[in-house]
Every structure is written in C-alpha cells, then in structure tokens.
Amino acid sequence: MRRVRYSVAMSLDGYIAGPKGEFDWIPMDPDIDFGALLKEFDTLLMGRKSYEAAQKQRGGGGAMPGMQAYVFSRTLRQADCRDATVSADAKATVTALKQKPGKDIWLFGGGELFKSLLDLGLVDAVQLGIVPVLLGGGLPMLPSAARSAKLELTSHKVYEKTGTVLLTYAVR
Amino acid sequence: MRRVRYSVAMSLDGYIAGPKGEFDWIPMDPDIDFGALLKEFDTLLMGRKSYEAAQKQRGGGGAMPGMQAYVFSRTLRQADCRDATVSADAKATVTALKQKPGKDIWLFGGGELFKSLLDLGLVDAVQLGIVPVLLGGGLPMLPSAARSAKLELTSHKVYEKTGTVLLTYAVR
Numbered sequence: 001m002r003r004v005r006y007s008v009a010m011s012l013d014g015y016i017a018g019p020k021g022e023f024d025w026i027p028m029d030p031d032i033d034f035g036a037l038l039k040e041f042d043t044l045l046m047g048r049k050s051y052e053a054a055q056k057q058r059g060g061g062g063a064m065p066g067m068q069a070y071v072f073s074r075t076l077r078q079a080d081c082r083d084a085t086v087s088a089d090a091k092a093t094v095t096a097l098k099q100k101p102g103k104d105i106w107l108f109g110g111g112e113l114f115k116s117l118l119d120l121g122l123v124d125a126v127q128l129g130i131v132p133v134l135l136g137g138g139l140p141m142l143p144s145a146a147r148s149a150k151l152e153l154t155s156h157k158v159y160e161k162t163g164t165v166l167l168t169y170a171v172r
Numbered sequence: 173m174r175r176v177r178y179s180v181a182m183s184l185d186g187y188i189a190g191p192k193g194e195f196d197w198i199p200m201d202p203d204i205d206f207g208a209l210l211k212e213f214d215t216l217l218m219g220r221k222s223y224e225a226a227q228k229q230r231g232g233g234g235a236m237p238g239m240q241a242y243v244f245s246r247t248l249r250q251a252d253c254r255d256a257t258v259s260a261d262a263k264a265t266v267t268a269l270k271q272k273p274g275k276d277i278w279l280f281g282g283g284e285l286f287k288s289l290l291d292l293g294l295v296d297a298v299q300l301g302i303v304p305v306l307l308g309g310g311l312p313m314l315p316s317a318a319r320s321a322k323l324e325l326t327s328h329k330v331y332e333k334t335g336t337v338l339l340t341y342a343v344r
Binding site: 012013014126128130132134135142145147148151152 | 290300305319321322339
C-alpha cells in the first residue's frame, strides 16, 4: 500500500516555519536531489494554512504541477481552489487515497494536519531535513498531540555543505 | 577556552522530557559510551527544576559524583543544596567558570536555562541524542527564545540498536 509520508524541513528545535511563516532559514543544499524526491510522490496533502501560504508565494495556485493536490478545510470552498480538491473529511479522503494504487502521498504540512492524521493512525513515515538552526519560535512540526508515536529510523543522510541531516522514520 | 555544551536526549518533535517530566521514552542504547561522555565534563549546570527533579529521582543530592555542580535559581537557598553551588546570576557565574581551566561544562538542562544562556551568548555547543519518538507535548528543548541561533554540524553518529541519532553542533 502506498504510504503517507510527512516530509518537511525542520529547525533543530522542532519548527517547520518561523514565527511569521518564514522559510528563509532553509538552505538549498546543492547535493539534495529535489527532483528525485518529487518523483517519489504523485499526491499532495495540505492543510488550509499551508495551501494559502503556497498560493501567496507562487501568486496563484497553491499546489504543484503533476501532483494531485488535496486541501483539508472546513471553510474553503471548492470554487476557491482551481488546482486542488477541497475536503472537509481528512479521514475518509486519506483512507480512500491510500487504497488506490499510486506513488507515495506527500503530507506537505502543516503541523496541524500532521497531528490530525497521526492521531487517526494514517501517517506511515516521517522524513525530516534537520536544518542546523535554532529558531526559538514558529510553527511546530507537531502541535500538542493526543497521543505519542513510536518511530523506527529507516535511513539517514548528512549533507555536508549545509549541515542538513535527513532522517527518515517509519511510524510503528 | 572550555566550552559550555548543552547535551541532552530529545524526542524528534523537540522535547527533552514528557508532559509530566517523564524520561521513560529514552532508551539506554548499549553502544552509547556514557562513561566516556561523562569524562568529557567536570562541571554541571542545572536550572532549579532540573535540579529538583534529579534530587527527587536519586532520593538526595541532585548533582553527580565527581562533578562541580551549579544550580541557577532566585529562590533556592544554599542551605537547601548540599552538593551544588547555588547562583542567582547565571551570566557572572558561567562567564567566570569559562575563564577557569578545566574540561567542558555540561549544560544539563532544562530548556529555560539553555534559553537564558543562549540569549547571553554563553553556549558553545549543542549535542542532541535524537530519540525516535514523537511525544506530542512536554518540556521543550528550547522554550520561546529572544533570538535565533545559527549552528554548524560538527559530528553525527547513528546508534542502530535504538535508532538514536547523536548530532553535535557548534553555536556560531
């Protein structure tokens, strides 16, 4: 079965964005093959805030070319999203997606959506690019969650040029 | 000059203890040489809460044999601490300690003391044993800090038996 994989960049103190949503602390390591990474996915899951932030940044659609995108929100209307499917029922939508054939499903963010899907037992893997910075505040990778989760380290890689450490875990 | 090193175990989501101060999520990896690690230090810095938690756990003194221990608190009296020096002035005490000859200084915790010393520019290195678990809440490794800090990855090691990843950074 295809996996739901939470794949994000994180500061060493556990934030996926700065206090104002900043991403400027994330270095583009020349040795990280983002193209190869993108090819492992064909579907994108985003929370409303992450979708709106991406929309703003790209001046239009919030999703990515070649990916089926889903936005989870109780307030967004489908008419607001040309390039993504809006769902108010993460459990039903993600459960159905996992049963379809396909590549891995990228849980793009944010932490709130990760929390919801983790609490529902729908996340299979966590993949963090740990950036050597302490932000001291921001959007946490996992906001206060209903339960804890045991992980299994499945791979690791160090990118020497930026000191980014890529850790991949299976959710047990 | 001897370094102040913040050396702690951390959950992947950034906590150094559970919501009730639990440490039961930290595995004792048989391949981690704690004896060798301890020998790199001769001085221990603790916040009041960490000291009191250690006192409770060990049923007596909060510090460690063979280490000069310092507890930072505005409320503790020296008479309450047989085995540690109480200081209400972290800046003066730590600055003076760094100028004395000796081994590295272990910033044992907690996050509040790390935050204070980081904001004062008195922390030289951060060393985290990243445990493969998501706690979903607890005591953060760095509570909301006044400023962010850039780090440089200086070493890494993976302990396969427990999946613990030891990352060491210099504070720039």
